[in-house]
Amino acid sequence: MTDPSRGGGRAAHTACVPSTPRLASLLWAKTDTPHAGPDGFHGGWISLRHHLCDVGLVAARLWDHFLPERAKTSVLDVHGRPIPARLVRQWLIVAGAAHDIGKATPAFQQRVPVLYEKVTAAGLGRAADPEDTGYVHATISAAAVLAWGAEHDVDPDASNALASVVGGHHGSWPSAAELDGDARESVELLLEDTTRPAWGATMLALVDEALDLAHLTRDQLPAPAASWQVALSGLVTLADWAASAYGPYYATARPAPVQDSEARAQTIMAALALTDTWTPPLVDPDQLEVVLREQFGVGADASEHAPATWVQQAVTDEARHGDVAFMMVESRPGSGKTEAAQMGSALVAANGRANGVAFVLPTRATTRQAADRMFRWVRHTSATHASVGAAMTYSRAWLTKTVRDLTPTGPTRWRRGRVPAAGKSPGLVSHQWLSGLSVPFVDIWVATVDHLLALASPRKHADIGHAGIVRRVVVIDEVHSCDPVMYSHLLQVLTWLGRHRVPVIAMSATVSDHLRTELFRAYAGRPDLEVPVQRATARVTTLGLDGALRSRAQERTRSRSIKMQWHEDDNTMLAQTLAAELADGGCALVFRSVVDEARATYDELVRHGGLGEVVLAHSRLTEADRAAADAKLLDMLGNPYREGTVRPERCVIVATQVAEQSLDLDADLLVSDVVPIDSMWQRLGRLHRHQRPGRPKGLRRPRVILLGRGEAGGDKPHPNKGLQAIYGEALLARTYGWLVGRKVLLDPLHIDTSIRAVYGDGKVGPRGWKHFMAYAARAYAAQLTKTVQETTWRTLRAPAASACSMFDTPIAWTRGIDDLETAVRDGQLEHEFAILFRAGDRLYPPTQAVVDHMAGDPDAVLPEPLDRADATLEEVCATLVKVPTQRFGVSAADVAECTARPYWPARGAHLDRIPVMEMKFSRAQQGFVVDLFGRRFRYAPGRGMTWIALRNH
Numbered sequence: 001m002t003d004p005s006r007g008g009g010r011a012a013h014t015a016c017v018p019s020t021p022r023l024a025s026l027l028w029a030k031t032d033t034p035h036a037g038p039d040g041f042h043g044g045w046i047s048l049r050h051h052l053c054d055v056g057l058v059a060a061r062l063w064d065h066f067l068p069e070r071a072k073t074s075v076l077d078v079h080g081r082p083i084p085a086r087l088v089r090q091w092l093i094v095a096g097a098a099h100d101i102g103k104a105t106p107a108f109q110q111r112v113p114v115l116y117e118k119v120t121a122a123g124l125g126r127a128a129d130p131e132d133t134g135y136v137h138a139t140i141s142a143a144a145v146l147a148w149g150a151e152h153d154v155d156p157d158a159s160n161a162l163a164s165v166v167g168g169h170h171g172s173w174p175s176a177a178e179l180d181g182d183a184r185e186s187v188e189l190l191l192e193d194t195t196r197p198a199w200g201a202t203m204l205a206l207v208d209e210a211l212d213l214a215h216l217t218r219d220q221l222p223a224p225a226a227s228w229q230v231a232l233s234g235l236v237t238l239a240d241w242a243a244s245a246y247g248p249y250y251a252t253a254r255p256a257p258v259q260d261s262e263a264r265a266q267t268i269m270a271a272l273a274l275t276d277t278w279t280p281p282l283v284d285p286d287q288l289e290v291v292l293r294e295q296f297g298v299g300a301d302a303s304e305h306a307p308a309t310w311v312q313q314a315v316t317d318e319a320r321h322g323d324v325a326f327m328m329v330e331s332r333p334g335s336g337k338t339e340a341a342q343m344g345s346a347l348v349a350a351n352g353r354a355n356g357v358a359f360v361l362p363t364r365a366t367t368r369q370a371a372d373r374m375f376r377w378v379r380h381t382s383a384t385h386a387s388v389g390a391a392m393t394y395s396r397a398w399l400t401k402t403v404r405d406l407t408p409t410g411p412t413r414w415r416r417g418r419v420p421a422a423g424k425s426p427g428l429v430s431h432q433w434l435s436g437l438s439v440p441f442v443d444i445w446v447a448t449v450d451h452l453l454a455l456a457s458p459r460k461h462a463d464i465g466h467a468g469i470v471r472r473v474v475v476i477d478e479v480h481s482c483d484p485v486m487y488s489h490l491l492q493v494l495t496w497l498g499r500h501r502v503p504v505i506a507m508s509a510t511v512s513d514h515l516r517t518e519l520f521r522a523y524a525g526r527p528d529l530e531v532p533v534q535r536a537t538a539r540v541t542t543l544g545l546d547g548a549l550r551s552r553a554q555e556r557t558r559s560r561s562i563k564m565q566w567h568e569d570d571n572t573m574l575a576q577t578l579a580a581e582l583a584d585g586g587c588a589l590v591f592r593s594v595v596d597e598a599r600a601t602y603d604e605l606v607r608h609g610g611l612g613e614v615v616l617a618h619s620r621l622t623e624a625d626r627a628a629a630d631a632k633l634l635d636m637l638g639n640p641y642r643e644g645t646v647r648p649e650r651c652v653i654v655a656t657q658v659a660e661q662s663l664d665l666d667a668d669l670l671v672s673d674v675v676p677i678d679s680m681w682q683r684l685g686r687l688h689r690h691q692r693p694g695r696p697k698g699l700r701r702p703r704v705i706l707l708g709r710g711e712a713g714g715d716k717p718h719p720n721k722g723l724q725a726i727y728g729e730a731l732l733a734r735t736y737g738w739l740v741g742r743k744v745l746l747d748p749l750h751i752d753t754s755i756r757a758v759y760g761d762g763k764v765g766p767r768g769w770k771h772f773m774a775y776a777a778r779a780y781a782a783q784l785t786k787t788v789q790e791t792t793w794r795t796l797r798a799p800a801a802s803a804c805s806m807f808d809t810p811i812a813w814t815r816g817i818d819d820l821e822t823a824v825r826d827g828q829l830e831h832e833f834a835i836l837f838r839a840g841d842r843l844y845p846p847t848q849a850v851v852d853h854m855a856g857d858p859d860a861v862l863p864e865p866l867d868r869a870d871a872t873l874e875e876v877c878a879t880l881v882k883v884p885t886q887r888f889g890v891s892a893a894d895v896a897e898c899t900a901r902p903y904w905p906a907r908g909a910h911l912d913r914i915p916v917m918e919m920k921f922s923r924a925q926q927g928f929v930v931d932l933f934g935r936r937f938r939y940a941p942g943r944g945m946t947w948i949a950l951r952n953h
Contacts, residue, residue, distance in 0.1 A: 023202055024049035024209075026122050027104055028115045030244050045115065046247050048103055052206065053261035054247045054268065056097030056213055059239035060089050061269050065277070066235075066441060066471050070352040074501040075232075076225045078157050078804045083222045088232075090214040091222055095165045096236050097210035102140030104203045124198050139174040142167025142807075143187045144203040146179065151204060157223035157804040164226065164805035165233040169240055171461035176807040213261075226803035227499035233806075234467025238441070245411075246271040273410045275389035275431055277355050278443035280346040281381035285316035288343075295381055296339050297641075312340040314540040314552045315505075319344040322351030323545045326498070326523040328479075328516060329507045331538040331554075332748035333685025337507045338370070338477070342377055345473040348503045356443035356472040360452045362481045364394050365630055365658050370477065371402050371446040378444050379428050389442030390428045391435040393451050395832075400627070406430035439468030449476070449486070453824040456492035456795045470500045478661050479506040480515060480678050484787035487515075488795060489824045491522040495798040498523040501545075509685065510678035510751060512759035516541070520549070525801065537748040559746040562684060563703040564739070566710030567671075569720065571601050574671070575608035577705070581669055582611060582650050586696040587637055589667035590654045591683050593675055594722040595620055599943055602654040612650030617658055620944035622835065622846065624878040630658075637665040640692055659686065666690045668699040673707045673720055676731040677738060677758040681751050704745070712740050716772035717765070730780035734758045737765025737773055794824075831895045832880045834903075835917045835939050836866065837928050843868065845879045846919065846928050848941040854921040868904060873911055876904075880914070881945050883937070888947050894933045 029051035072085035149159025288308035292298040410431040434441040536553035592598035666689040717736035842865040852860035919928035927940030
């Protein structure tokens with residue numbers, strides 16, 4: 001075992017240690033019961049020495065299992081030099097085996113008096129002051145490592161790096177001021193104070209024992225760069241949790257040889273029941289037609305030839321070389337970017353760069369659709385005997401059929417000291433514990449973009465997220481769809497991913513030149529990087545591992561001509577126009593960006609009649625109604641080769657932004673209010689999306705009707721006031737300026753041109769608008785800069801490449817997914833409520849069947865009631881609806897007061913945190929009403945939540 005005095009130092013004090021291994025085996029680290037009962041302590045416990053060895057060896061095994069070979073060689077030191085993978089693995093063992101040495105203090109050990117008595121009886125001195133120091137043991141551990149480094153003249157960069165991971169294993173890093181103040185004084189007191197002999201020397205000796213366990217010497221200790229310390233800290237944290245749950249606990253001290261830790265580490269890993277490593281499917285860039293047909297079903301049911309698109313060929317050609325660091329894929333909607341990204345990620349992973357894929361999207365609806373496609377691809381291409389971990393992440397995603405169809409595997413929760421039966425289920429599985437982490441430690445992860453942006457959000461255990469992301473190819477869909485706050489977070493996330501050398505594929509149909517340049521500069525960490533700008537209808541730009549940029553562009557392609565006409569923003573006139581347009585049949589998609597305006601349009605179209613089925617889709621529906629609406633949209637206007645698609649002869653869909661992105665909808669006629677030009681092109685991507693025979697004669701040419709005034713008179717445009725509140729006046733004005741006077745839009749030829757014009761600072765619009773347009777351009781740029789500056793404090797900024805620790809990094813709590821969305825998005829505050837209807841002593845979900853029954857329909861059958869004592873979380877969450885509380889003047893204090901009164905008796909923490917609106921039926925409103933926070937709300941199935949008026953008004 002280790003000689004405590006090795007390397008010089010305080011020989012007089014280290015000589016006081018009777019036997020460091022024996023004493024460290026008497027010190028306790030974890031207990032499986034409360035610390036003491038009325039008659040003393042009788043629980044099981046694990047010694048500090050055993051626990052440290054377990055964590056170090058489990059951390060190394062997690063490194064072996066989760067990280068691909070190329071990622072293991074990507075770890076850089078503080079001087080920018082790569083650290084050999086073998087050395088990083090040994091360093092992880094040291095970090096894990098030193099993470100809790102701060103528990104070798106009187107302040108911690110006396111928390112279990114019975115065990116503390118045994119330790120002091122064996123030779124460690126009793127504390128002169130029985131009071132706790134006030135510092136968590138992680139901070140004391142970091143201070144002890146720094147003292148150890150100073151004691152043995154260890155390279156300061158190396159000791160700082162080790163102390164950083166040791167001090168951050170509880171989810172937040174101590175500040176430099178803390179380590180240089182009372183924490184250091186506490187450690188020095190243990191080293192110098194003769195009233196507590198051997199405590200400080202034991203801590204220093206445990207660090208040396210950690211090096212012995214890793215077969216490292218002090219001068220071999222590397223210094224990983226601070227950005228990599230975050231990811232490595234996540235592995236140590238995960239190993240700590242695993243060892244704490246599944247390490248053996250004893251009723252008495254059982255000192256054991258270090259070799260026994262190998263067996264315990266194997267037992268802990270078996271208890272985790274980790275899934276197999278995903279094997280990327282074979283993609284031959286020279287046989288893409290075959291790959292598309294066999295892996296994605298493209299062309300399998302089509303009667304005509306379905307060759308690979310230009311963007312699919314370009315992406316796979318770039319990815320086949322394996323040196324992709326950051327790739328930007330730009331192409332029109334419907335050009336096959338999703339399949340291109342999936343094939344590209346498989347090629348990058350096959351080159352040893354990753355063993356998983358993270359696919360992130362802007363909204364819940366688009367995430368659900370992408371998860372279905374992604375999981376279907378993985379199931380189809382994986383070996384039948386393999387167990388591949390998968391997860392879809394957003395608030396209450398586990399309620400969806402997509403997630404419920406994943407086979408559950410692995411431990412359901414940490415059970416300290418008890419090892420569950422291990423086993424794997426073949427197929428696509430949800431590891432019940434690893435899937436619940438902030439960034440799931442599974443191979444296939446589909447999530448809303450909020451969860452990726454959370455990597456740059458100051459929150460506890462950010463290290464877990466970084467450890468989970470370094471093993472993947474990250475695909476970001478619709479990368480342009482970020483507000484200024486999201487933009488600020490996105491730049492920081494890309495900086496982190498660049499430091500971790502994580503391959504990234506970003507996709508967009510409408511990215512601006514400025515955004516493209518900023519994204520590349522953030523990833524590369526080079527503010528002066530020049531990104532080539534060229535006119536093109538499609539473009540693939542790649543940053544290689546060597547830092548070189550290369551670009552492929554499709555300069556010429558056949559453009560479809562979209563006829564554009566303006567229409568008065570009047571619902572009555574619109575109903576008459578649609579009735580004439582759909583006289584011979586057809587399906588129209590009407591976009592209204594404001595929910596209240598969408599409802600007003602829907603009501604008028606229903607009142608007018610003669611339009612076939614009219615459907616309303618927006619975000620203020622319950623989870624159950626929203627899922628049903630999404631499914632109905634796809635059934636009516638989905639891909640003709642999609643199973644379940646039955647296109648009606650005539651219909652109108654009225655939708656907000658929920659139908660704007662990543663939904664495979666195909667309308668014969670498009671109607672839209674004027675929105676910023678990139679969103680406009682996204683909407684146009686739902687028009688004549690597929691080659692479909694049999695369109696009505698008058699709708700065979702793609703046509704869009706824009707709601708608003710299309711005249712060029714006056715000194716400025718006059719966009720809808722409601723739209724200005726959402727998008728801002730500047731972007732809407734410049735979009736109007738580019739659209740006014742045009743009769744035809746060329747897709748995709750005009751996409752690049754229009755984006756440059758609207759988001760640039762050049763002249764756009766009629767001559768009489770030039771002064772206002774110049775003002776709008778300056779106002780937009782100033783607002784963007786101001787928002788980014790104001791939100792800097794919200795972001796976890798990547799440290800300098802040469803930083804040797806994370807001690808000055810701000811980490812704070814972020815409670816719950818709703819707080820996360822608020823932290824990374826710039827929008828009005830919303831809260832979710834469960835809405836229930838009471839009839840006598842029974843509770844019911846707010847469904848149309850309940851409305852019909854209460855209205856006197858004899859054929860209406862009430863659904864099963866919800867019992868307050870037996871209601872499941874799934875049943876309650878199906879009734880959740882988002883309420884824009886900030887807009888309705890509801891304060892956060894009002895919501896907190898409502899949430900603080902648990903509605904569900906004797907229920908778990910999840911239900912206890914859900915505020916409930918108990919509603920009454922109103923014949924006059926044909927729905928459910930409630931008085932809450934001094935306001936009256938109404939919910940009608942299919943129409944959603946509305947604010948009627950102030951109470952008593």
